Amino acid sequence: MKKPRVAVLFGGMSSEHAVSLVSATSVIANIPRDRFDVVMIGITRDGEWRLFEGDVEKLAGSGWESDPSNRPAFIAPDSRVHGIVALSPDGRIETIRLDVVFPVLHGLNGEDGTVQGLLTLARIPFVGCGVTASAVCMDKAITKALCDTYQIPQAKWETVRVSDLKDNGKAVVERLEAHLGYPLFVKPANAGSSVGISKAADRETLYKAIETAATHDRKLVFEEAVNGREIECAVLGNEEPVVSCCGEIKPCNEFYDYNAKYLAGRTELVIPASLPKDVSERVRQTAMRVFRLLGCRGLTRMDFFALEDGTVLLNEPNTIPGFTSISMYPKLFEAGGISYGELLETLLRLAMEG
Template sequence: MQKKRIAVLFGGKSSEHEVSRVSASYVISQIPRDKYDVITIGISKKGKWFLYSGPTENIADGSWENDPGNKLAFIAPAPRVGGMIVLDDDSYRIVKLDAVFPVLHGKNGEDGTIQGVLELAEIPYVGCGVLASADCMDKIVTNIIFEHAGIDQAKFTWFYTYDYNRDPDKYIEEAERELGYPMFVKPANAGSSVGISKAANREQFIAAVEKAAAEDRRILVEESIIGKEVECAVLGNDEPFASVPGQIAPAAEFYDYDAKYNNADSKLFIPAQISEELMEKVRSTAKKAYRALDCTGLSRVDFFVTDDGRVLLNEINTLPGFTSISMYPKLMAACDIKGSSLIEKLIELAFERADKNV
């Protein structure tokens, strides 16, 4: 049987460009070569696409960008191309692709945009489709859907910055009345804690809104939950599997960008330090949320579990961190779905979804 050709996309314009490079290095190292040929497409921070054929070791640290063999390339939205157009001075060539693994986090990668291009191109791809990707990227939309699905979560309010700027007191008073300090103020769309702050009083609230408004035109405000941060890895299409839950113990006051990626004191516990009963509740709620948002392929579903036994959904990450030390692959490994068998399963799920053409 002829090997299928898989393109791994990495980098991108998002604030999580660096993490994506490390995730991609891990994913590339785990793709079984007896079944798949791998090609890599690096996207610079400015959004330029390159076919990169150099060593995988140069992806994580960003030195791939200086490789003299890099060729400008892009995935053509026209299905008849069937893949990628690679530019070579004044000529071009077509590289057919059987599937794409977008190892891109955040904006342009996890939000349905790249998924839209791949839909147009009719190329199967790993992970969630356009709608689930876009919905899960938007914290206001997900909260509204969870509310409708009867899934417990932090109390919240939300507003447009445009409206807030015209009458801040109205929105401040609403949040104070409904939620009370301290509160979390977040831009609707942003990854890796960028633009998120905890506000303990009115002055901090105003500053927090200003910070969040730099990232988005819609702002979410949530009551502050005191509890353990518990995460569950979900894998599958129509009958998703939910992993044993794990727990993060942030080194900082909350799990901000630095605590996530730079601070070695942030620890993971697998399994999470909660009762069997709460584990089961986390797993079943993770699957319920996954299906409520039409997720496919994979997602990491994040919760708060309080000491009085409440399981509150925080968010769904459709392309969670995928480095060798990331929660998603570690949770799957704890369920005996390890390394390359996980990657193979994800690629198979991509073909399964495309075959059904739904």
């Protein structure tokens, strides 16, 4: 039988472009080549699409962008193409049929339903959540509002539009102080990898935090600072998903900020997390519930805070979680006996299940 052809999308117009390059390097290197043909499509920070045929090692550090193998290419929305339209080296237009796409894109313009919409129009199966779940999970305010209606326990929170802060700043800040108290977290509603997030200890740092977050989004989320352990678990599947054991993040910085995630390299992942059985079960059951309620599919990493008294609060779902071979999502399944390569194959098969 012919091997299915998978396109891995990497890069993207997102503040998490660099993170995608690292995740995609691992994904591309580990898709079993005896069972899948792989083509690579890079999207630059400016949004140019290119078919890349160079060495996968060139992804990290952005060397791929100037690779002589690059050709203009894009996924056609036309469902009859069912794949890529590319400029061939001799200047002709060619099409490359695809069986499945793995969007290894984090954050805006990739994890948020945009690329999922294109792939839906193109009728090409793809790994991960569809348009609605992707869009919902990208927006922290919408996720939180929905989870409140489903009575999923969360930290106290509020959402405010930047324009409201401009018109009515002092009153809004006083309301936030009264409702949430210090310290509190300020986040852009739509971002990831801790980009634009700060912890404010008083009014002065709150104003700075607002300024930082407002450079990323017109809508902000404010949350009480939770004093808890950061526990994550991984959900995999479509109609009958499975949930991994719990893992714990022990950040090397004050919180799990961008540096702690990607640069410092000293953050510790503890798998399985050492938790009382009832707490880890609550995390896993809540993860499964949220996956279903939000209409997730394929994969999602669910992040929580576990408090001293056994309370479990949802922090956020991540529909395209970090996917390097040392990232939490694949590590959690590895602990359950599913290797990184097997996990990739399972995800591709789940996508093609229809």
